[in-house]
Amino acid sequence: MAETELDLRDVPPPQRHPKIHNAFESLDSGDVLTILNDHEPKPLFYEFRAEVETFDAEGYEVEQRDERTFVAKLPKQ
Known part of the structure; x- marks a missing residue:
């Protein structure tokens, strides 16, 4: 399992x-x-x-780290 990270805040x-x-x-x-x-x-x-058939909605996670940072994990089936 590989993880790719995107910082979208800016x-x-x-x-x-x-x-x-x-x-x-x-x-x-x-x-x-x-x-x-x-x-x-x-x-x-x-x-x-x-809309995304390969999205694993059951494995989705989100956490708020601070006022400006939410981290979401979108797993692919």
Whole structure:
């Protein structure tokens, strides 16, 4: 299992989701995409659950490290 990390806190909002989707698509089965975000990525979770067949919604995790840092793990089946 490999883990890829994206720090999106300084990426303009319109560029975030395409960047996340591209990174996720490049993962192998069993890998995890970890994103660092400046807000809770709940809309992203719902988007992935509805649109990305290989997203393992059961394995999704998110934690808030401080006011400006949310860490979400998006596993690929």
